[in-house]
Amino acid sequence: MAANLQKHGYGLIVFNRTRAKARPLREQGATVAESAAQVASQVDVLFTMLSQPEAVEQAALGADGFLNYLRPNSIWIDCSTVNPSFSKRMAAEATRRKVRFLDAPVSGSAPLAADGKLTFWIGGEGADLEEVRSLLLYMGNRITHLGPHGSGSAMKLVVNLLLGTGMAAFAEATVLAEGMGLPVRVVFDSLAGMPQIAPFVLSKRNKIENADYRPEFQLSSMQKDLHLASVTAYETGVALPLTDSAKELYRLAMRNGHAGEDFSAIYGYLASNSNSATSQRSSNITMSPKPSPLQDENNSQEPKVPQQAA
Numbered sequence: 001m002a003a004n005l006q007k008h009g010y011g012l013i014v015f016n017r018t019r020a021k022a023r024p025l026r027e028q029g030a031t032v033a034e035s036a037a038q039v040a041s042q043v044d045v046l047f048t049m050l051s052q053p054e055a056v057e058q059a060a061l062g063a064d065g066f067l068n069y070l071r072p073n074s075i076w077i078d079c080s081t082v083n084p085s086f087s088k089r090m091a092a093e094a095t096r097r098k099v100r101f102l103d104a105p106v107s108g109s110a111p112l113a114a115d116g117k118l119t120f121w122i123g124g125e126g127a128d129l130e131e132v133r134s135l136l137l138y139m140g141n142r143i144t145h146l147g148p149h150g151s152g153s154a155m156k157l158v159v160n161l162l163l164g165t166g167m168a169a170f171a172e173a174t175v176l177a178e179g180m181g182l183p184v185r186v187v188f189d190s191l192a193g194m195p196q197i198a199p200f201v202l203s204k205r206n207k208i209e210n211a212d213y214r215p216e217f218q219l220s221s222m223q224k225d226l227h228l229a230s231v232t233a234y235e236t237g238v239a240l241p242l243t244d245s246a247k248e249l250y251r252l253a254m255r256n257g258h259a260g261e262d263f264s265a266i267y268g269y270l271a272s273n274s275n276s277a278t279s280q281r282s283s284n285i286t287m288s289p290k291p292s293p294l295q296d297e298n299n300s301q302e303p304k305v306p307q308q309a310a
Contacts, residue, residue, distance in 0.1 A: 001049065001079070001106075001139045004116045006030060008138045015039045040066035044074050045132060052224060053082040061093060072098040075128055079120075081105045081221075083157065083228045084150035085235055087123060091149035100128045103149060105156035106140065109216035117141045121159075123152035157232060160225040161243055163200060164263065167222075168246045170201045171267035174208075175274045184209055204264040211268055213261035222263040223250035 002025055006012055012030040015038065016022045022032045033039045036059045040046055046066065050056045056078060060067045070076060076094055078087065078101070087103035094101040102124035112118055118140035122129050129145055136143055146155050177187045188205050191197040207213055226247035233240040253259075253269035261268075 001047070001113055001118070002030070003028070003114075004139050005135065010135075010138075013039050013042050035064060036060075036066040037064045037069045040069035041071075044071065045077065045135065046070060046074065047077050047079060049079040051080070051221070053080075053086045053228075056080050056082060056086070056090065060090060067093060067097055067099065070094075070097065070099045073100065075100045075102065075132060077102045077104050077132060079104050079106055081156050081160065081225055081228070082153055083232045083235075084123075084154040085232070087153040088150040091124070100125070101149065102128055102132070103152040104136070105152055107156065107159050108140070111216065113139070120144070121146060121152040121155040123147060123149050123154070154232075157225065157229045160222065161229045161240075164222045164226045164250065165242055165246045166198050167201065167204070167263060168249055168266050170197065171264075171270050174267060175270045178271065179274065204262070207262055207264045208267050213258070213265040213268060215260060215262045217263055218259070219250060219261050219263040219265050220254055220259040223247060223254060226250060 002012055002014060006025060006028055012025060013033055014022050014025050014030050015033045015036050019032070022030070026032045033042075048056060048059065050059060059065065060076075067076070076090075076099055078090060082103075082105070084103075091101040091103070102122055104120050104122050104124075106113070106118040106120055108118040116139055119142040120136050120140050122143060122145045126145060129143075133143065144155070146152055174184055174187050178184065188202070188209070192202060226243055229243055230240055230247055232238075233243070249270075250263070250266060253266055256269055256272075258265045258269050
């Protein structure tokens, strides 16, 4: 995202907690600051893109937090995926310091980010959006203003809830198909172009068929977003039984070593566990001896029933 701004002639002052990640931008002329606060003191528009609400809060309000260094009337645009109540709280903190705020999470994988084809979900004042719209259009090709602060974050959770549960449902259905003798290839070929399968699932076909789960969107990030949806449901009094089940399924996959893989690896996790279970059942099958035709069934012993159960 930053590189696309750079390509369009904008001078950048950047900071990353992992310094090596800023190296390509520095090589193209960006200034790498020593801290987020140092960035904030020199810019009129500040973008953040961090992994979780805690990281955003630490950068903005922690020791030497950047919100205390932004100039009055500057704009903070948070592109992180966070829960709406958190975005509203950050907006209030910014307003208290006379800083304008937009929650602007994005949809789109790493390749779309590189191509400048992200979708921005915006919450905040329309006038503030218009002031930075040209910047957003260098990084994305669709901008949707949902309403006041928190609205952009709310829509992002809706989007990722659909992605996460949809991928898990497809993975489970495909594992069932394999158990019934239908190869993955046949499942994809049969469902292609039909309304039962979402286009984003079809885009993961090569990853699933080749077990190539190099991440475009990490499984751990999907689990985090489903967790945020669950937290928001609790805050708003909404029940999300399907999402809660999917969230725990992704957590199990993380514990099984898939955290850093693409979230489509949820299929690989389910398939490997299904294969293990099938192998276990096969190894446990034994043949009972056929009763002798001369055996008098009246002589067979009744099973003993325990007198007490603990």
